[in-house]
Amino acid sequence: MRLKSAAFFIFLWYVVAFFTELPHPHEVAEKFFYLLFTPEPVLGKTLLEHAWASLLRVIFASSVAFSIAIPLAILTGWNRNVGEILMPAIEAIRPIPPLAWIPLAYIIFAPFPNTVQISQIFIVFVGSFFPCLISVFDYARNVPEEFLEMAKVFRANDLLILKEIVVPHSLQGIMTGIRIGLGVGWMSIIAAEMIATSGEGLGYFIMTMYQVGGRVAEIVAGMAMIGIVGYLMNSVLLRAERLVMPWR
Amino acid sequence: MALKVLNVSKYYGTLKVLDGVTFSVDEGEFLCIIGESGCGKTTILKIIAGIEKADSGEIVFDSGGRIGFVFQDDRLLPWKTVYENVMFAVKATGFEVNTPAVRETIELVGLSGFEGYYPKQLSGGMRQKAGIARALAVQPDLLLMDEPFASLDARTRERMQEELLKIVKGKTVVFVTHSIDEALFLADRIVVFSPRPARVVRTVEVDLPKPRDRTSQDFAELRVELYRSLE
Numbered sequence A: 001m002r003l004k005s006a007a008f009f010i011f012l013w014y015v016v017a018f019f020t021e022l023p024h025p026h027e028v029a030e031k032f033f034y035l036l037f038t039p040e041p042v043l044g045k046t047l048l049e050h051a052w053a054s055l056l057r058v059i060f061a062s063s064v065a066f067s068i069a070i071p072l073a074i075l076t077g078w079n080r081n082v083g084e085i086l087m088p089a090i091e092a093i094r095p096i097p098p099l100a101w102i103p104l105a106y107i108i109f110a111p112f113p114n115t116v117q118i119s120q121i122f123i124v125f126v127g128s129f130f131p132c133l134i135s136v137f138d139y140a141r142n143v144p145e146e147f148l149e150m151a152k153v154f155r156a157n158d159l160l161i162l163k164e165i166v167v168p169h170s171l172q173g174i175m176t177g178i179r180i181g182l183g184v185g186w187m188s189i190i191a192a193e194m195i196a197t198s199g200e201g202l203g204y205f206i207m208t209m210y211q212v213g214g215r216v217a218e219i220v221a222g223m224a225m226i227g228i229v230g231y232l233m234n235s236v237l238l239r240a241e242r243l244v245m246p247w248r
Numbered sequence B: 001m002a003l004k005v006l007n008v009s010k011y012y013g014t015l016k017v018l019d020g021v022t023f024s025v026d027e028g029e030f031l032c033i034i035g036e037s038g039c040g041k042t043t044i045l046k047i048i049a050g051i052e053k054a055d056s057g058e059i060v061f062d063s064g065g066r067i068g069f070v071f072q073d074d075r076l077l078p079w080k081t082v083y084e085n086v087m088f089a090v091k092a093t094g095f096e097v098n099t100p101a102v103r104e105t106i107e108l109v110g111l112s113g114f115e116g117y118y119p120k121q122l123s124g125g126m127r128q129k130a131g132i133a134r135a136l137a138v139q140p141d142l143l144l145m146d147e148p149f150a151s152l153d154a155r156t157r158e159r160m161q162e163e164l165l166k167i168v169k170g171k172t173v174v175f176v177t178h179s180i181d182e183a184l185f186l187a188d189r190i191v192v193f194s195p196r197p198a199r200v201v202r203t204v205e206v207d208l209p210k211p212r213d214r215t216s217q218d219f220a221e222l223r224v225e226l227y228r229s230l231e
């Protein structure tokens, strides 16, 4: 099934490439594997190094986002009073796309020596924070009433309920939140790298390849790398869900 | 006397559910409450357990008030194994975490070997046993059971009733059911609730020795009598 789908995709690509500027799949594949380990001359880095640079930024920024979003979501989801104060504000900020924060980020972080880097991290933070928050919040808010009643019958205190009922019940939301958050973070970093000079990173690589004269094969090879990394992140995390939640 | 329920009334909004319910339970007695669906049986158990408030009336515990509750649905936490589910109640009650005692309780209900199983991996009967183990693990002064076998097939249900009598021997139990046969098999005394709003319309002593023979003449006569009182 997957093989068929891949074959169909490549066929379609050839058809489109035949009529447009798009390079043929085999040209891109050749460039892709060449650049994987051989530095591309303009920036002096391999495709793997660019991918790694982008990935590190995402992992760092998302980790910060998750470690704030998850506890916050559990607290607001569980305690309706806190939730009612916080959620409307969050719902209002959430629809703003991460990239719209760039100009503001530049101004806020201007006093720091590496404004661009910090701003990029911030953009990813914004991108991964909200999906994670919402996903965890949904679960924490919807802990089945029956379980809470059971806990009450046995006189469980709030800490025990939090630890052994609310958090485990929210684990699915945490896993989904991390997966979606990383996905959005990954898209955000590529976009953020395209806008500003950052020396390395897949977004920066693609933009540079465009600016030095429309090197189409390199551009598409870079795009392929973005897709592959995103796909791998997603499937690794899907697999982790089964390890983290053996009861499902 | 272990527990007195005195003139308890309860409304849900404008719906009157309990109308001056009065009965008592002796120390070591197995009391069954029987009444039709929706009459307020679960409600009175919740009020006794202290998770629902009565609008008027009183609940008096003569000995300790620690309660073990077995629910109509099993209410096991799906992310916890049998052992961890039982342990949850132990921790909630504020007991020392005592592994051998928990294992003993699990063995008592006949689930040894299944301590590490998740609820999803158990049959319906085994899940109810796990729920019973959880209730017993808190060493309750009073065991409240809300139609724990209602979802089981007839044969399993009868077997569970037989095992239950052995497990809770000597304990004070209030057991809710709407099965006359179940009440006749288990109870020392049966309290009959009227349709909603519930009042106690009758109390029937069941003097037959245990274990009871469901096919005996005495059993049949009591069954007829109870059917009449429920009409």
Ligand SMILES: Nc1ncnc2c1ncn2[C@@H]1O[C@H](COP(=O)(O)OP(=O)(O)OP(=O)(O)O)[C@@H](O)[C@H]1O
Pocket: B012, B017, B035, B036, B037, B038, B039, B040, B041, B042, B043, B044, B178, B196
């Ligand atoms: N939390 C609640 N809010 C409003 N009404 C409720 C609530 N809980 C129960 N009731 C109502 O109170 C009445 C008695 O409910 P209860 O659960 O005590 O019945 P029951 O005798 O246990 O029935 P069954 O045998 O079907 O379990 C029902 O009419 C029900 O609709």
Ligand SMILES: [Mg+2]
Pocket: B041, B042, B043, B072, B146
């Ligand atoms: Mg009920």
